[in-house]
Amino acid sequence: MSFTGQRKGRLIVFEGIDGTGKSTHIGHLRKYLEDRGVEVVQSFEPTRGPWGRMLRDSAVTGRLSVREEVDLFLKDRREHVETLIAPALARGAWVLLDRYYLSMMAYQGARGVDPASIRAANEEFAPVPDAVVWLDIPVSAALERIGSRGERDAFETEAGLTACRSVFASVHEPWMLRVDADAGQEEVARRVREALREFLPENTVE
Numbered sequence: 367m368s369f370t371g372q373r374k375g376r377l378i379v380f381e382g383i384d385g386t387g388k389s390t391h392i393g394h395l396r397k398y399l400e401d402r403g404v405e406v407v408q409s410f411e412p413t414r415g416p417w418g419r420m421l422r423d424s425a426v427t428g429r430l431s432v433r434e435e436v437d438l439f440l441k442d443r444r445e446h447v448e449t450l451i452a453p454a455l456a457r458g459a460w461v462l463l464d465r466y467y468l469s470m471m472a473y474q475g476a477r478g479v480d481p482a483s484i485r486a487a488n489e490e491f492a493p494v495p496d497a498v499v500w501l502d503i504p505v506s507a508a509l510e511r512i513g514s515r516g517e518r519d520a521f522e523t524e525a526g527l528t529a530c531r532s533v534f535a536s537v538h539e540p541w542m543l544r545v546d547a548d549a550g551q552e553e554v555a556r557r558v559r560e561a562l563r564e565f566l567p568e569n570t571v572e
């Protein structure tokens with residue numbers, strides 16, 4: 367998989383259903399890169415901007431209609447691209463995202479919106495990732511981890527997460543890197559670095 371080259375920075379996205387370890391492993395990769403002198407900008411979606419906050423609130427107060435979710439996630443992502451992602455990439459930073467438009471394909475796709483049309487709408491303004499690390503574990507294992515983390519929210523139903531996982535599995539692109547995340551944290555962190563080997567500073571994967 368050759369790196370595009372036109373871009374000074376790198377856009378690395380972590381995806382997967384809730385509880386698969388995205389936040390955990392973004393942290394491991396960020397430290398790994400910063401220890402090697404790489405400028406890292408870490409962010410997540412939905413953001414803490416006005417649209418993102420409305421979406422986060424709905425996870426607790428009850429989900430919005432799928433049209434409202436599509437509208438708000440697109441607004442949140444446009445603002446995120448304009449104010450954070452594009453400037454950081456132009457500066458040559460590595461942007462590590464905890465979720466991006468692949469989650470929209472999965473979660474709003476699970477509610478009946480065609481994932482291909484979601485992808486097309488996003489790629490009109492959102493840069494295609496250089497790599498997506500898809501952390502994959504069985505839904506049952508994810509639900510166990512979510513359970514140990516606290517209350518499930520409105521996005522975290524077994525049927526919904528199963529449908530989401532199948533959308534992630536349907537994305538066949540060279541930059542879509544499936545990582546079996548059903549192992550200990552250190553082993554999963556190594557698998558993530560192995561999957562990103564072609565991007566990481568030369569010969570630095572232990």
Ligand SMILES: Nc1ncnc2c1ncn2[C@@H]1O[C@H](COP(=O)(O)OP(=O)(O)O)[C@@H](O)[C@H]1O
Pocket residue numbers: 382383384385386387388389390391511512514515547548549550551554
């Ligand atoms: N490899 C792992 N094995 C067991 N538990 C893990 C692993 N990675 C993360 N966890 C735990 O699972 C829970 C969800 O991790 P988190 O990084 O918040 O997932 P996500 O951001 O994908 O929802 C947390 O309690 C975390 O400590």
Ligand SMILES: Cc1cn([C@H]2C[C@H](O)[C@@H](COP(=O)(O)OP(=O)(O)O)O2)c(=O)[nH]c1=O
Pocket residue numbers: 384411412425439464465466467469470471473474521522
């Ligand atoms: C980015 C994105 C997230 N989501 C969902 C997935 C999550 O269940 C929910 C909240 O994101 P999440 O990463 O779970 O936030 P937190 O870790 O703080 O709970 O938003 C969508 O439905 N569409 C999207 O485009």
